[in-house]
Every structure is written in structure tokens, then in C-alpha cells.
Amino acid sequence: MKLNFQDIQRLDKYYRTNLITKISGLRTPFLIGTMNEKGKSNLAIFNSVVHIGANPPCLGFIMRPLTVRRDTYDNIITSRHFTINQVNQDIVTKAHQTSAKYPSDISEFDECGFTESYIDAYPAPYVAESQIKIGMSYLEEHHITVNDTIMIIGQIEHIIVPEDSVDEYGNINHVDLKTSVVSGLDSYHTVREDVKLEYARVV
């Protein structure tokens, strides 16, 4: 199949959305936990978490345009804190359900069957059921002109991960942790380690 820009623009909307969300491959989805000014928690699944840097430790993610209510964005801007929580095979169906459009006064923790966890008085809720929990502080945001999406950048303030899933070199074993990967918005996959390669040098 060979498509150019005009062909893509002419596609049925549903077909185009599937094709374009799937062509960027697979990635780990994460649950982002936040809290509003009234102390109500919010939880939403995001497929766009990306590594920004190790020193200082930073992650980013893409937020859809603010043309509709975005509790996650509002809560991050207000509280300056959020959590990023791993999705694993055992909770993938519940995690997916957080993408439904619940009202602001309803917590997805309650509706989707997750347990809010508060660690060291950090002002954002962690997901008890996630094996990897990351506490983040808001650093900066970038407005992507072409389609009004927003890239949020945060600094890692806390990491909670099972001791026995991290080796002596700092490598996290995502196979043991049953970390999910997702293709597009609907196809969840599990992974198996295939090959571990050395740092590449010119030979």
C-alpha cells in the first residue's frame, strides 16, 4: 500500500485515525495521576510518554488539544505535580477504561477499580496496582503549532520500583514486570526479550 498526503487526507476518518496512530509503532502506555484543588483525584491513560533526559531525570508526554475539558492538564497546572504509573498485563483492561469521559467530580480511581496510594506526602496520587510509580514535578510545556497539541515536560522526583526487577546496572526488567505495550488506541501487547546488544562502536 502506497499513500501520499492527499490520499491520507481523503481516507475515511476512522480508517485514517487507526492507520496513523498505528504507524508510529508500539509504546508503553502509562496512567497519569493528578489531583484537583478540591482534593479529587484523576487518572488517565496516555500512550505518549517519552524519555527526555537522565540528568536531570526528565520525561515528557503529549496532551491532546485543550478544545475540550482536560482534567489532567488543569490539575498539573494547578498543583504542579503528577504521577506516572506503569500499566501491566494484570490491569490493562481497567487502565484502558480510564480513557472514557468521566465527569470532573468522578475519580477514575473509583470508577475503574484502582487504589489511590500516597507516598511521603507527595501531592499527587499513585496507582497502588502499578509496579513502577514515578512522582513528577511540572517543568515546562510546548505548544505544537500544527495541531494545538501540547508537550508537557516534567522532572522525576520519586521512583518506586520493585527491588528485584532492577539489576546491578540499573536495568529494569519489563518482562518480569509484565509491562504492556500498546499499538494505536486499542491493541495491547506483551513482550519477550529478544536480544540485548552492546553499546555500538565504529568497527
Next chain:
Amino acid sequence: MKLNFQDIQRLDKYYRTNLITKISGLRTPFLIGTMNEKGKSNLAIFNSVVHIGANPPCLGFIMRPLTVRRDTYDNIITSRHFTINQVNQDIVTKAHQTSAKYPSDISEFDECGFTESYIDAYPAPYVAESQIKIGMSYLEEHHITVNDTIMIIGQIEHIIVPEDSVDEYGNINHVDLKTSVVSGLDSYHTVREDVKLEYARVV
């Protein structure tokens, strides 16, 4: 294991790099193909390609700071075009090797054993061995203040993908295409579809 920001900053550099690159989970690596003003091709592996939007079809990726020579960046800025090519199980070792620091006048296509492919006179080289080939035009870039990384945003101009790996709804089958996912900079995984979920609605 529980670490705060100060603990992370005090970690051995190698350990910290592994931990932080792995904590953001798994994602599909891609080979980005470019060409310089003299017509010399360049190919480099990136782990940070992210979906930006389906209409218009856009992808982004993160470029490391420009404190050292970045042929990919220079070529994109000069030519305004680049290609994004899928990494699959059959070419993962060669794809990883493109991360070695070859001189500018050496093409990673030649050194790492890939075939340059030119389709419809598009001014950037595709990887013949990749099952998914995406032709991109440069749209915008964002300077991430905290660590001088750069987010590059491009528009999808061409898509080349095997007909029989796309279903009637536009879904690409990454299991059939043996698309790789990578954790950190070294651990390549293969995937198996676990569950496909419906669009989530409030119930």
C-alpha cells in the same frame, strides 16, 4: 526500591542512565534517513518517535542536544525532508549499529548493511529492508529548556506499508511485521498481541 531526586542525582552515571532510560518503558525504535547537500545519505536509530496527530498526519521525535555533531538534524534543516523506517526482528542488530559515531562522509547505509531506496523522487532515502516506510517533511521544532534537547515535528507525506498487514479498518499488524520494541538503549523485544479493547465509554 525507593529513590528521590537527590538519590537519583547521586547514582553512578551508568546506573542512572540505564534506570532512567528504562523507566519510561518500551517503544518502537525507528531508523531516520536523511541526505546532506552533497547527496550523501545518513541513517540513525531513534527511540523517541511519537504520534502527534492524525489530521494532518504528524509525528515527532526527540533529538539529543546539539553539543556534538548531529548529521540527522543538520540534514533535516537543510533538506526539509527525512524518512522514518520501521525496525523489525530481522534487521535489529544492523539497526542498532547505526548508533555508532560514523564520520559525516560515511553512510550508515553502507557501513551497517542497509539498502537505500528512493521512491517517487522523494528527496530522502528510505530503508529497503524496513516493512513500514514513512516520508516526512519538516514542520517545526521546540527547544526543551531543561536539557537542550529538541523536539522535531514533521508531516507525513508518504506511507509505504505491505497491503496484507493493514486490515479493513486501517489497523497495522505489528506482530505480522515483526516490529521491534526497545527498552532503554540496548534491550530489544518482540511482541505478541494480548488483547484488543473497544473504545472506552462511561458505563
